Each structure stands twice: as structure tokens, then as C-alpha cells.
Amino acid sequence: MLRSPSASTLAAATLLGIATGMRSLLPLAVLSTRHDRPRGLRALLLPLAATELVGDKLPRTSSRLAPVPLAFRIIAGGLGAAWLTRSRRRVPLVLAGAAGALAGALLGFRARTRLPSATRTSDLPWALLEDVSSAGLARTAVWLASG
Numbered sequence: 311m312l313r314s315p316s317a318s319t320l321a322a323a324t325l326l327g328i329a330t331g332m333r334s335l336l337p338l339a340v341l342s343t344r345h346d347r348p349r350g351l352r353a354l355l356l357p358l359a360a361t362e363l364v365g366d367k368l369p370r371t372s373s374r375l376a377p378v379p380l381a382f383r384i385i386a387g388g389l390g391a392a393w394l395t396r397s398r399r400r401v402p403l404v405l406a407g408a409a410g411a412l413a414g415a416l417l418g419f420r421a422r423t424r425l426p427s428a429t430r431t432s433d434l435p436w437a438l439l440e441d442v443s444s445a446g447l448a449r450t451a452v453w454l455a456s457g
Contacts, residue, residue: 315397322454323391323403327410329447330387332418332440333366334379335359337448338390344452347393367437374415387411394455414444 315323329337339359342352365371372379391407392400418440426433 314399315395315402318454318457319395319397320402320406322394322451323406324410325447325454326390326394326451327387327407327412328414328417329410329444329451330390330407331374331383331411331414331416332447333359333362333444334374334383334386335362336441336444337451338386338393340445340448340452341390341393363441366441367434373419375419380412380415383411383415384408387414394451 326337326341329340335355336359339352339355341347342355374380374383385408387410388404388408391403391410394403394407397403422433422436422440425431425436
């Protein structure tokens with residue numbers, strides 16, 4: 311009999327999804343640094359995530375809510391959630407990761423469009439805070455899934 315994922319594993323999948331909604335590649339890069347992941351995956355994802363971090367701050371970067379970037383974030387959230395554990399029942403994890411990614415994208419967009427005007431500051435500090443938050447959520451998800 312296959313057991314459903316634990317509550318902590320589902321929470322980890324959701325957190326990883328939220329992080330992916332904020333930064334599509336950073337959580338996958340964090341996952342790739344685990345010792346049980348192939349080095350080639352790490353060599354691919356780390357530079358791509360770094361490029362995304364820089365590109366996000368550029369004025370011509372398209373909205374994360376445009377159809378293609380949003381779909382990519384949702385797919386990446388589900389894929390990352392499936393990579394979290396060796397669970398045989400990955401469908402609930404994929405769904406939690408995908409839902410988390412949608413929520414993270416929507417909430418991140420809302421925060422990044424409202425906070426600069428509400429605080430009368432530039433977007434850069436909020437973008438950097440989003441970077442740090444995404445990385446922290448991804449690390450927390452990895453920790454929850456491993457414990």
C-alpha cells in the first residue's frame with residue numbers, strides 16, 4: 311500500500327512552490343546543491359538562476375504573470391516538489407508545488423507592484439528582499455523534506 315506524503319512533506323512542497331513562483335530557477339538551483347543530485351544539473355541550474363536574479367532587476371523584463379513565464383513557474387514548482395523526496399506518491403507533491411508556485415507568483419507580483427509606491431522607495435530593495443525570501447523558502451523546504 312502506498313502512503314500519502316506526510317504533512318511536513320506537503321508543506322515543504324508548497325513552500326518550494328511559493329519560492330518558485332517568486333524566482334523560477336532559484337529554488338531548483340538550491341535543490342540541485344543537495345549531495346544526491348547530479349553535478350551536471352547543478353552546473354546548469356546555478357548559472358541560470360544567477361542570470362534570472364540579474365535579469366529580474368532589468369526594466370525590460372516581462373511580467374511573471376504573462377502566460378509563458380507563469381506556466382513555466384507552475385511547471386517548475388511541480389517539478390521541484392517532485393524532486394524534494396523519494397516518495398512514490400508524487401502527484402500530491404506536484405499539485406502542492408504547482409499551487410504554491412501560482413500563489414508565489416501572484417503574491418510576489420502584487421508585493422513588487424505595491425510596495426515601492428506605498429513606501430516611496432525604488433523597486434530594488436524589494437526585488438532583493440524577494441530574492442532572499444525565495445532562497446530562504448527553498449532552503450526551508452529542503453530542510454523540512456529531509457527531516
